[in-house]
Amino acid sequence: MTSTVETTSIRTEGPQGLLGRVAGSPLLRLVVRRVLIAIPLLLAVSILTFALMAVMPGDPARNMAGMNASEEQVEAVRHQLGLDRPPVERYLTWLGGFVTGNLGKSSVSGQPVAQLLAERMPVTVELVLLAFAVSLLVSLPVALIAARRPGGIFDRVVMVISMTLLAVPNYVMALLLVLVFAVSLRALPAIGYVPVTTDVVANLRSVTLPVLALGLPIACFYARFLRGDLVEQMNSAEYIETARAKGVGPWKVLLVHAFRNSSFGLLTLVGLNVGGLVGGTVIIEQIFSMPGLGVMMLQGVGSQDTAVVQACVFIFAAVAIFANLFVDVMYAVLDPRIRYGSR
Amino acid sequence: MTISAKGGRSAKRLIGAIAVVASLGISAVACSGGGDTSATGGDGTPQPGGTMTVLLDAGFAGGWNTGLDPATSNTTGSNLPQNSAIFGGLFTLEADDDGSNAHIQPNQAESYSWSEDQKTLTVKLRQGITFSDGTPFNAQAVLWNWIRGLNSGSSGLVQLDLDSSAGAPTNLSEDFMASLWAALPADVDKNAVNADLAAIRVVDDQTITMALNAPNGALVNGFPVANLNLIASPTAYAKLGADAFKLTPVGAGPFVITSDKMSDRLELKKNPTYFKSGLPYLDTLNFQSVAGDQVAYQTLQAGQGDAIEGLSSVTLIQQAQSNPDVGVLLTPPTSPYVVQLNTRTAPFNDIKAREAIYYATDFDAINQGLFKGQGEMSQSFMASGDLFANTKVDGYRTFDLDKAKALVKELGGLKVTLGTTDIVTARAVTTALQTQWQAAGIDVSIDAKPLGDVITTFISGQWESMLQTAGSWDPSVGIGVQVRFGSTSAFSGTPLPQGASSAADALAKKLTTPLDDLLVKAVSTTDTAARQQTYDEIAKYISDQAYGPFGMAFSPAQVVRKGVHAPGLTTKIPALSVNSGVLYDRAWVEGGK
Numbered sequence: 001m002t003s004t005v006e007t008t009s010i011r012t013e014g015p016q017g018l019l020g021r022v023a024g025s026p027l028l029r030l031v032v033r034r035v036l037i038a039i040p041l042l043l044a045v046s047i048l049t050f051a052l053m054a055v056m057p058g059d060p061a062r063n064m065a066g067m068n069a070s071e072e073q074v075e076a077v078r079h080q081l082g083l084d085r086p087p088v089e090r091y092l093t094w095l096g097g098f099v100t101g102n103l104g105k106s107s108v109s110g111q112p113v114a115q116l117l118a119e120r121m122p123v124t125v126e127l128v129l130l131a132f133a134v135s136l137l138v139s140l141p142v143a144l145i146a147a148r149r150p151g152g153i154f155d156r157v158v159m160v161i162s163m164t165l166l167a168v169p170n171y172v173m174a175l176l177l178v179l180v181f182a183v184s185l186r187a188l189p190a191i192g193y194v195p196v197t198t199d200v201v202a203n204l205r206s207v208t209l210p211v212l213a214l215g216l217p218i219a220c221f222y223a224r225f226l227r228g229d230l231v232e233q234m235n236s237a238e239y240i241e242t243a244r245a246k247g248v249g250p251w252k253v254l255l256v257h258a259f260r261n262s263s264f265g266l267l268t269l270v271g272l273n274v275g276g277l278v279g280g281t282v283i284i285e286q287i288f289s290m291p292g293l294g295v296m297m298l299q300g301v302g303s304q305d306t307a308v309v310q311a312c313v314f315i316f317a318a319v320a321i322f323a324n325l326f327v328d329v330m331y332a333v334l335d336p337r338i339r340y341g342s343r
Numbered sequence: 344m345t346i347s348a349k350g351g352r353s354a355k356r357l358i359g360a361i362a363v364v365a366s367l368g369i370s371a372v373a374c375s376g377g378g379d380t381s382a383t384g385g386d387g388t389p390q391p392g393g394t395m396t397v398l399l400d401a402g403f404a405g406g407w408n409t410g411l412d413p414a415t416s417n418t419t420g421s422n423l424p425q426n427s428a429i430f431g432g433l434f435t436l437e438a439d440d441d442g443s444n445a446h447i448q449p450n451q452a453e454s455y456s457w458s459e460d461q462k463t464l465t466v467k468l469r470q471g472i473t474f475s476d477g478t479p480f481n482a483q484a485v486l487w488n489w490i491r492g493l494n495s496g497s498s499g500l501v502q503l504d505l506d507s508s509a510g511a512p513t514n515l516s517e518d519f520m521a522s523l524w525a526a527l528p529a530d531v532d533k534n535a536v537n538a539d540l541a542a543i544r545v546v547d548d549q550t551i552t553m554a555l556n557a558p559n560g561a562l563v564n565g566f567p568v569a570n571l572n573l574i575a576s577p578t579a580y581a582k583l584g585a586d587a588f589k590l591t592p593v594g595a596g597p598f599v600i601t602s603d604k605m606s607d608r609l610e611l612k613k614n615p616t617y618f619k620s621g622l623p624y625l626d627t628l629n630f631q632s633v634a635g636d637q638v639a640y641q642t643l644q645a646g647q648g649d650a651i652e653g654l655s656s657v658t659l660i661q662q663a664q665s666n667p668d669v670g671v672l673l674t675p676p677t678s679p680y681v682v683q684l685n686t687r688t689a690p691f692n693d694i695k696a697r698e699a700i701y702y703a704t705d706f707d708a709i710n711q712g713l714f715k716g717q718g719e720m721s722q723s724f725m726a727s728g729d730l731f732a733n734t735k736v737d738g739y740r741t742f743d744l745d746k747a748k749a750l751v752k753e754l755g756g757l758k759v760t761l762g763t764t765d766i767v768t769a770r771a772v773t774t775a776l777q778t779q780w781q782a783a784g785i786d787v788s789i790d791a792k793p794l795g796d797v798i799t800t801f802i803s804g805q806w807e808s809m810l811q812t813a814g815s816w817d818p819s820v821g822i823g824v825q826v827r828f829g830s831t832s833a834f835s836g837t838p839l840p841q842g843a844s845s846a847a848d849a850l851a852k853k854l855t856t857p858l859d860d861l862l863v864k865a866v867s868t869t870d871t872a873a874r875q876q877t878y879d880e881i882a883k884y885i886s887d888q889a890y891g892p893f894g895m896a897f898s899p900a901q902v903v904r905k906g907v908h909a910p911g912l913t914t915k916i917p918a919l920s921v922n923s924g925v926l927y928d929r930a931w932v933e934g935g936k
Contacts, residue, residue: 059796059798073496076496108408108409109408109409109410109605111586175637175638175641178638178641179641182642182645182647183641183644183645189645189647190647191631191633191642191647192647287638289608289631289632289638289642291607295607299406299606302402
């Protein structure tokens, strides 16, 4: 009897209880729906990666065995790596392992992929987060100041510089930064990475140039976008005119009214940029000899180390997908119309 | 007005700052001044102490993904710097400071000798050497390493034709055999191991012998690039286990590993028990992997590196040569470029087509255009750094466009696919060759592929012409003349022996070509004069049969900051295969820093 009463009580209280409220939340439904979409997407990425590695020119077994190896030795390596099994079977084996938390072993070094990821992930995560921080810290004030007086000297200089820097590829930017700050000024190291756990200052010194190489082009991109959007808002939006008519000061109009609306666009851009930024680490880590995921993936592709490449691509794809999910959620948090529109 | 003026000052400051940054960049790029390319200084007396950081290309010496255990590493041949520092080596290749008089010198070995029939090699070890873990460096340790090296799947091993007719050895203890089996792969062919043990014998604590079925005059010369040269501590292996041993192998070389981040950074410190009194000079030695020549050179300029082993970009070499702060050493080259022609299939089964390629090829122009004249021209698989240097061949067909055109016309046209490894320099050379050959009326398409795929293409036999390099210090070592021109080699396009349908068939029926016989003759003696004569004959034979025009030989440069000294870095040692071997036990830095 007691239990019946309790059950009834819970059932009755459900829609008003915390769980019920959460379950009924449009935001949560949005998140769940997007996560469910992400799963087949990630599956598709893993299949595509596996297929590309399988059709890539070259013979991983021969690469591993070396030029002097006999055909018998190469066949033995092929068997050891499982390359003599059908691709579908190999993929399903990998997927089975992945789902159960076993990422396999590198076919080159023999080290567990999970261990390699654990060693290298912090480097890439630090690079990406700091690059984002730099891009926002640079772009936001620059865009706001430029938009405050469109066509002014600052605006024009910023636009020219940002256009120039945007045209410079990451790796050229990296080499130029090294040339100036490491070779000429000897102010920062040209290569290498010091973990933050070893020495915080040395860590910051070691990541400064790579972070700038990654973050500055993005900062330019954000600055140009945000400045354009702000100017458009300031020139044509009715609510801006209303605010001005009420006697709100120009900086307040810009920061409080225009920026709030423009931040939606910027947020979208940030989400879209995550994939590109993570991808950019592949080149930057290589140039600065940083032991991160990007270098690991590149080495994996070179040696046709499928387990390593699969894991890296999966992580990169997951980051891009979930960054976009995060942006969508933030949208919904900031603008209830989106949240309820998603029903 | 006020606002405008402020804006103007801001702009001026900004432009000024940009100008400073730009000028710093330009001055760094330009930093030339003429001068000293020796990079030496002081009175040249070695000084103990200090640290050296050597920058290695991630795509070659700077990659050691399969670890540093000599028995299982697949990059032994390219990891000469690391191996030299950790293991030292039974033998080293040494030369006078100008690169002349290059010779194999016993190092941890005290001497070597051949039996009268030249089929048994006896190696005597120096007394009193210990591994850095304190255990003895003796004949049993060498045997343990050699057997592992031959049976653990490393690509660094030497192909040996061992004579195992003497039967199983009786002087090996149970403990030794247990240690050996524990260090071999679980699925190792035990019969093969026992056959090797029958051929390689411990005579006494300091003496080991290796019995061969036939003389091999190139065997000892090949040691410095082979895993047989690298002797590791069996005790350390048992203690550490296979995985840890790959990362931190223990040898008896001048340095011991303190940190190994695979294919990233290797840090070593002086081995206090090193067997050479007063050596090594350096307290610490680091190897840093870097992404290519540009990064390596900038890192050296930034003061984060002391030496670059193997800078191959001609532009950067020239830039370094005009930089007074660094020294550049070009070592005698040993591996000329060659366009291998596949005689087993059309169109190069016709000697006229091969001759047309010889006459249409102007490697001199390519050397001037792409290598700024830094390459050394050769008409054979030997260059000036070779043990049997011979760069001129009587009757060699040199560039003659008219003759090439006439031959192409006689053939009724010539269509060729030119294969190459997909690396920048090789692609540039093939593009130049394409232009030259097209001028002779030859229709050329380039097929650039990753190395692995080039190997697969070779093995399939489905290729027409391939741009490669051929040769090493001893022409029969590594990717030498045997690999490129022996009829049963998977990487050769010379004709199969008469009566053989394939290389395997030729091997089974023991059929050979006249060129194969010459190649065997070249290693079938340890007599240097006899070998020289045979290699000259081989060069002439290849030229007469037009198996492939040879071009420039080019060695990557060693670049050091001022005050750095080491044999192989600042004095010349011929390139063993690609890069020179640097003798790090004698590396030193001025001022001990």
